[in-house]
Amino acid sequence: MGACMLNLVEYDIVFQEVPTEVSLALTIAGCPVKCRGCHRADTWNPNLGNPLTEAVLQQLLQQYQGLISCVLFMGGEWQPKALLTALKQVNQAELKTALYTGLEQIDPKIQAQLTYLKTGPWIRELGGLDQPTTNQKFINCHTGETLNHLFHREAG
Ligand code: SF4
Numbered sequence: 001m002g003a004c005m006l007n008l009v010e011y012d013i014v015f016q017e018v019p020t021e022v023s024l025a026l027t028i029a030g031c032p033v034k035c036r037g038c039h040r041a042d043t044w045n046p047n048l049g050n051p052l053t054e055a056v057l058q059q060l061l062q063q064y065q066g067l068i069s070c071v072l073f074m075g076g077e078w079q080p081k082a083l084l085t086a087l088k089q090v091n092q093a094e095l096k097t098a099l100y101t102g103l104e105q106i107d108p109k110i111q112a113q114l115t116y117l118k119t120g121p122w123i124r125e126l127g128g129l130d131q132p133t134t135n136q137k138f139i140n141c142h143t144g145e146t147l148n149h150l151f152h153r154e155a156g
Contacts (some may be wrong), residue, residue, distance in 0.1 A: 004071060006082045010050035011060065014072065016136050018116055019096045019150035021070035024060060025051065028076035033102030035122040057086055070096035070115065077101050079156075087113035112142045 005028040007048070014025045030046025031038075038044075068086075071090045076083040077099065090097050091113060098116035099106070111117060118129065120136035127134050129151040138147045 006052040008052040012049040023070040023072040024103040
């Protein structure tokens, strides 16, 4: 499909990526950040998967109605218009929204539609959100609060 479409590679129900939420995670094809050691380098090709049309998203929201509290976009900010439309659709369904991006910041118009946002590329030496050394940040967009501590394993 055309250049202004999100392509959905796969979807899954996840519990840890967005703490305190049960999320429908949508993996979007074509991440341009290209971190060294990316665990999903197989999804970098923007032509993978199928177009995430309004109808496809609606069908998924119906399928998981009552079972999820949040929809997590694993990327997609490289198609800002399409992502914005999809986020509005999720908000209209009265679900929370989350985005995992490898960028340090995103279009404020997109951020305004988000409940949660994870920013920052994957840098192996620094580790992910469960490491105190990480460069990545997970925030509540409504309160501005950083929620990285929710990813840390119990201190023992
Ligand atoms: S931002 Fe995420 S998906 Fe994109 S290259 Fe980096 S680790 Fe991979």
